[in-house]
Amino acid sequence: MNITLNALKDRLASVRGAKIITFTALTKPSGMRKTGNPYATCMKESRVNGIINWSYEKAVNNQRLRESQPMDDFGNVEAFHAAPRQWGQRVRGTPFVEHNGTFYLEVKVQNALGHRYLFEEQVIEAEHIKPFLPNRDNEGIRQEVDNIIILRDYKLESIKQVILDQEVLTVV
Numbered sequence: 001m002n003i004t005l006n007a008l009k010d011r012l013a014s015v016r017g018a019k020i021i022t023f024t025a026l027t028k029p030s031g032m033r034k035t036g037n038p039y040a041t042c043m044k045e046s047r048v049n050g051i052i053n054w055s056y057e058k059a060v061n062n063q064r065l066r067e068s069q070p071m072d073d074f075g076n077v078e079a080f081h082a083a084p085r086q087w088g089q090r091v092r093g094t095p096f097v098e099h100n101g102t103f104y105l106e107v108k109v110q111n112a113l114g115h116r117y118l119f120e121e122q123v124i125e126a127e128h129i130k131p132f133l134p135n136r137d138n139e140g141i142r143q144e145v146d147n148i149i150i151l152r153d154y155k156l157e158s159i160k161q162v163i164l165d166q167e168v169l170t171v172v
Contacts, residue, residue: 020051022048024161042117102156
């Protein structure tokens with residue numbers, strides 16, 4: 001079903017409780033180094049399966065319990081307390097974060113179903129882009145778990161298609 005961006009925003013805002021979605025987004029690769037990068041204007045098309053309307057802190061604590069780590073001095077799993085967001089404000093009762101008038105969809109990434117890089121409307125191999133991308137080896141280090149919880153914020157206007165409740169919504 002074709003849907004406008006505003007209608008998609010309203011539809012996602014109406015979702016109550018945690019919900020699994022799959023979506024395709026076209027984004028600028030985050031943290032990409034621009035100096036000396038011939039691909040600085042490339043775009044990344046990603047297909048992602050994830051959860052909206054979720055609690056980061058609760059997800060990390062659940063993962064700690066599953067892994068039984070880290071333990072405190074009394075043999076109990078230590079509780080995780082999320083730090084405040086570094087940017088933007090959560091929009092209460094929705095899966096959105098608002099920053100300077102722009103809305104972002106906050107997602108707990110379950111599965112990265114694939115991605116490709118586009119440069120001047122042509123697909124290019126990831127090896128060409130990789131040297132200019134940030135190192136994410138320290139991602140999730142505060143969580144102190146083996147299987148980190150991945151939080152991503154996608155600018156709403158970068159989302160091209162959403163599968164929600166088995167309905168395919170294509171942004172036109």
